[in-house]
Amino acid sequence: MEPFKKLTGIVAPVDRVNVDTDAIIPKQFLKRIERSGFGQFLFYEWRFDESGEVNPEFEPNKPRYEGASVLISRANFGCGSSREHAPWAILDYGYKVIIAPSYADIFYNNCFKNGILPIKLSEEQVEDLFQRTAKNDGYKLEVDLENKTISDESGLSIQFELDEHRRQFLLQGLDDIGLTLQHEDKIAAYEAQTPGYLR
């Protein structure tokens, strides 16, 4: 996995609560057997109309958000299905940071497995970012994981919280299967004494 340290990028808004993983990547695109190539289907039914034309009403489709790498949205982002195709699509499309007031558990966990940084801020801070994004064409944020800060060119500076283990995991781009396998002796010992009611 690619380590994540610091990024400066254009911010794109998806102004909805409860953005579910069916909306992030609809089921008709889950049939691929690779991890790659899902970005073209991100938010498919919002990005494109029924004839497959680009929907100009969907905010991130507007030219000012082209090349965005930071996604802002509302509470309970990533709810619903556990499909890891959702973070795969987000990353493949080009977003590396998500900012929202809260996330569904499985989606949040899936992000870290793929080098995406999901940041939790208060409702008020997220609302402020929505307003700054709306007011400033090409609005950019600098996201610094080393120092856990978000800043913009007009002096905004926010310190965000993140579990230290998760921070190190992203900074170093760790292979967590390898980490678990360091406990091979303990796993084997556990297996040797499995109680009968679990067999």
Place this chain on the structure above:
Amino acid sequence: MIGSVKIFADILCNVGVNIMAKRTMFEKIWDNHVIHQEEGKPSVIYIDLQLVHEVTSPQAFEGLRMSGRKVRRPDLTFATMDHNVPTQDRFNIKDPISKQQIDTLTKNCQDFGVTLFDLNTIDQGVVHVMGPELGLTCPGKTIVCGDSHTSTHGAFGALAFGIGTSEVEHVLATQCLQQSKAKTMEVRFKGSRKPGVTAKDMILGVIAQYGTDFATGYVIEYRGEAISSLTMEERMTICNMSIEAGARAGLIAPDETTFEYLRGRQYVPADFDAAVEAWKALATDEGAQFDSVVDFDVDALIPQVTWGTSPGMGTNITASVPNPADLPTENERKAAEKALEYMDLKPGTPMSSINIDYVFIGSCTNGRISDLRAAAEIARGYKVNENVTAIVVPGSGRVKLQAEEEGLDVIFKEAGFEWRDAGCSMCLAMNPDVLKPGQRCASTSNRNFEGRQGRGGRTHLVSPAMAVAAAIKGHFTDVRDWEIKSPVLN
């Protein structure tokens, strides 16, 4: 050794010897499975069972190949195909990408030595129907699957939760997961269920009252007389939709109902009676503290119907579509407005006046034999409305066979329902069972998200009885007023 010491300690606690703190069921199962823990890091916990399906596993097996790893415990790993499977002419999979995904699962199971219940076996079915049927799901186990509705298995007092594909690979390779311990929540059901009110209404009611993220970060334990009096299949319906409340998992304490359901099933422990004794010790200790407690009034509950595009947007069948302006926050108002626009509904419309085009009976929420019996009870002697297409999709090959032995298929067909083969079907419409844009569906499944059952499709979540009544009337109707012509149930 550690595990048996802990079980011994549990037994001591139960007889009143206070040598350990009082623990919830979740904490007991968790403690029994910790392989390694360190301050400031997630714990490494052992996984007793992984269920695998075709959609979320191909990249996990590919990851194993790329890193030269094997499946550590193929004997604790069981696979079936369910999401893509056609429910008619099932061996003739016309979508080449669906076929490739199913063929890939078959090859992966062969290559890595994993038991697969494929389309040729009676055991094939929705993965969360299959596990309990085979007795793979047992109390006290940790169970994972690359599917959020893995919470279903919590009905047995197993700690069961959905994971992403990277974690599927992790468990295949190590039989362990790195997990941070969730917080505990007690959902107390007060009172008792009235006739016509089902387990589906109970969980839809809870989510309508408390929202789709009230349990994020928690493992729920459902408690109360209204829970312990439920059958295993009803308990599975409740636990299934824990994820729709945001919960990591849902649990119900194992009891005689659980043990009787499991006794004699294929994969239960060889020494079943000894296992039952150990399972009895799993229940939450009297006086154990939950991090959060929520109450729900079952006495006042009546049949539920959702009106929006999130499972929490639901109401009573006797109520009307709400007015977004009445909601407390700006975000909720905007969400409700968007939902009503998508659903093509006007505030104030009585729920019972909403016409439907399609009915789907099935899924890991409501595709079991008791669901089909309840559906047949309402259907017998009636005809599906001429404007409605209605399909019944059994949750597994075994459910289908059982239903046919009881003659339920005949009841459905005579009433004008289509009788299909087992699979996930229109719960998520990855197979050919898809709503057309604008079609409105009464569905016994678990999610009413935009496009879930097909682009532009409009989903209303209901119980099986409510879905059948809607199929016959052509619009939603209060099943409590239904005249049962010829009872199926005792």
